Amino acid sequence: MFSSRASVLLRGTGRWLLTERIVPLALFFCTLLLYLATLTQVHTFDALSYVTSVERKPWTEVFHPHHLAYGPLGVLAQSLGRALGYSGGAALPMQLVNATAGALGMALFFSIVRRATGRGDLALVAALLLCSAYAYWYYAVEIEVYTVATLFLLICLDLLLRLIEHPSRRGMALMGLAQGGAILFHQTNLLFSAPLFVALLVSAYDVRHRHKSLIYRQAATSVRLWAIARFAPAYAVALVLTVGLPYLFVGVLVSGFRSWDAFAAWLTEYAHTGWWGGPITPQKWHELGTGLADTLAQPGGAMLWLLLGGLVVLHLRRLGGRPHALVAGLLTWLLVYGAFFLWWEPDNIEFWIASLPPALLLVALALRGEHRWGAGVWLALAVAIAALGINADAITRRGDPTTDLQRVIAQTLAEHSQPADLLLVPDGLIELYLPYYEHHDTFLSLNQALFDADDDWQQACSTVRMRIDAALHAGATTLLSDDVLHPPMLLLQRHQLQQSEIDACFAPYQDTLQPSALGANIPRYWRLPTSQELAEGPGWRFDRFSEGWTAQNIDASRFSAGWQFVPGVDPALISPIMQLDASRYRAIEIGMANKTMSNDAQLFFAGPDGTMSEAHSVRWMVRSSAEVTIYRVELAGQPGWQGIITRLRLDPVGVGDGRDLRIEWIRLVPR
Numbered sequence: 138m139f140s141s142r143a144s145v146l147l148r149g150t151g152r153w154l155l156t157e158r159i160v161p162l163a164l165f166f167c168t169l170l171l172y173l174a175t176l177t178q179v180h181t182f183d184a185l186s187y188v189t190s191v192e193r194k195p196w197t198e199v200f201h202p203h204h205l206a207y208g209p210l211g212v213l214a215q216s217l218g219r220a221l222g223y224s225g226g227a228a229l230p231m232q233l234v235n236a237t238a239g240a241l242g243m244a245l246f247f248s249i250v251r252r253a254t255g256r257g258d259l260a261l262v263a264a265l266l267l268c269s270a271y272a273y274w275y276y277a278v279e280i281e282v283y284t285v286a287t288l289f290l291l292i293c294l295d296l297l298l299r300l301i302e303h304p305s306r307r308g309m310a311l312m313g314l315a316q317g318g319a320i321l322f323h324q325t326n327l328l329f330s331a332p333l334f335v336a337l338l339v340s341a342y343d344v345r346h347r348h349k350s351l352i353y354r355q356a357a358t359s360v361r362l363w364a365i366a367r368f369a370p371a372y373a374v375a376l377v378l379t380v381g382l383p384y385l386f387v388g389v390l391v392s393g394f395r396s397w398d399a400f401a402a403w404l405t406e407y408a409h410t411g412w413w414g415g416p417i418t419p420q421k422w423h424e425l426g427t428g429l430a431d432t433l434a435q436p437g438g439a440m441l442w443l444l445l446g447g448l449v450v451l452h453l454r455r456l457g458g459r460p461h462a463l464v465a466g467l468l469t470w471l472l473v474y475g476a477f478f479l480w481w482e483p484d485n486i487e488f489w490i491a492s493l494p495p496a497l498l499l500v501a502l503a504l505r506g507e508h509r510w511g512a513g514v515w516l517a518l519a520v521a522i523a524a525l526g527i528n529a530d531a532i533t534r535r536g537d538p539t540t541d542l543q544r545v546i547a548q549t550l551a552e553h554s555q556p557a558d559l560l561l562v563p564d565g566l567i568e569l570y571l572p573y574y575e576h577h578d579t580f581l582s583l584n585q586a587l588f589d590a591d592d593d594w595q596q597a598c599s600t601v602r603m604r605i606d607a608a609l610h611a612g613a614t615t616l617l618s619d620d621v622l623h624p625p626m627l628l629l630q631r632h633q634l635q636q637s638e639i640d641a642c643f644a645p646y647q648d649t650l651q652p653s654a655l656g657a658n659i660p661r662y663w664r665l666p667t668s669q670e671l672a673e674g675p676g677w678r679f680d681r682f683s684e685g686w687t688a689q690n691i692d693a694s695r696f697s698a699g700w701q702f703v704p705g706v707d708p709a710l711i712s713p714i715m716q717l718d719a720s721r722y723r724a725i726e727i728g729m730a731n732k733t734m735s736n737d738a739q740l741f742f743a744g745p746d747g748t749m750s751e752a753h754s755v756r757w758m759v760r761s762s763a764e765v766t767i768y769r770v771e772l773a774g775q776p777g778w779q780g781i782i783t784r785l786r787l788d789p790v791g792v793g794d795g796r797d798l799r800i801e802w803i804r805l806v807p808r
Contacts, residue, residue, distance in 0.1 A: 239277025317379025676804025
């Protein structure tokens, strides 16, 4: 008898160990291998932002207010890689962290579902659905905050199951710590407090079914409510300390904020951009459907959700059974997160990752009405396998750098430009691909210019023009995306701009722009001619802008039928950098109208060292006239006019007298 009981006990213990220990461990390693085999080489805008911050910024500047802990985690991952002999960038260590977090989350979710349902088959199917879901899988192989944040939410879900069964001060404190971790990786996880307290409150009424007596039921409910009230401060203190101390450290000690207004503005930065949120329109409902479908699979996610939803409907009565607290908490989780992200950005799959665990756990709870490996369970497993196959192909294709259009554009731009050339792009990945992949740091996006100017278009336009002038003055060119000249409607709406305002900003350059042939599949780009091209060709016409020349000691500068200004003492116009072969040019011609009474002009020319001197200059007389006079200045044979000429300087008069001077054009005369 004893031997028989011992044998049964040992077999039961073995099965428990197999399910509770070995299966989750096997799932972890299998999932990790899958994720490591599909690490993406094509990154999102935010992903490259994290990488460049970790690689280029000091540790004091890697704290992002909306996911405070992810930057430091990246620094830690890179430092650990360095300690182990890894010499590459931060991308791979950060991807390894996410892949590990994703695999841990899958294994933990298996254990959670098994505890909630008491069944290994449902736990396996739900875990497979989670790990094969497109959003969960993709961000587990990418460099983003959402996988790590979801791991903390899964820990919260595990703790919630335990608290529903046995509320305790220790459990509530651990819940505060876990949710605090989720918040540090993404602020929106503060929303988890709602499903937590709904579940705990409903659990107080769940205990009534254990007693037949009304008096006992009322007493049990009161005891549970009193326990929740007593233990809640432990949760609140742990949550406040876990979140508050890091934010205070970064805000006060690292960033140096000394007022609540400055701290609050930093803390809520995204909420004030106007890019997210807004009224719930029919378009947002459509985007919600797109976002939810793509979260499960790309393509075909909608059909797979319908199959899972059909299973839930068929077994809806099972969801009405106990534990009511867990079902109430999961439904509240979906409603609260869903309502927020419907308002915030409903088509963004990264935000719906946090809703996958409650949704899939509800599916598993509904399927408790099925026999073990019944038809409904097999159908759910088929959905998981279908998602696995569909998403494996989608993630492989999306992660292939050879087919990534943005990478191809960045590479092509780098091939058709010099390091000093300014690249003007609208927004998006190009502004991060250029420095990260092509090491081209001379660029500006409309998005960044507007952000730096607090959406003041006049200030942003001034920045754009200043950068163009600086590039031209350095002897470089500017390549402009056609999407800069004609921004997408989304960018115009986001910044409340009109196309007419964009046209006005770039009007000075329109007549000078030349199409740039970058390839058949590359969006259209335009370029401004370099100073070298103008010097060797038609010369410089100052009808609309300075074409790279800069001025000193002048006032009231404007462009109208030439460059008009009021010269001061020793006024000078300085050319862009060039590489002119002096032997190819015999003279220079200048079209100028001089209303001042000064009549002495001078032209300086510099050699390779860039030095200007009297010895390397030519003087001549100009006349006072409102009409344009063409002055031809002979250069051949002049001292210093030999070898390579790198810069010119024109002093149109010696000293101004308050009257205008206008220069229409300058050109070199070839031999």
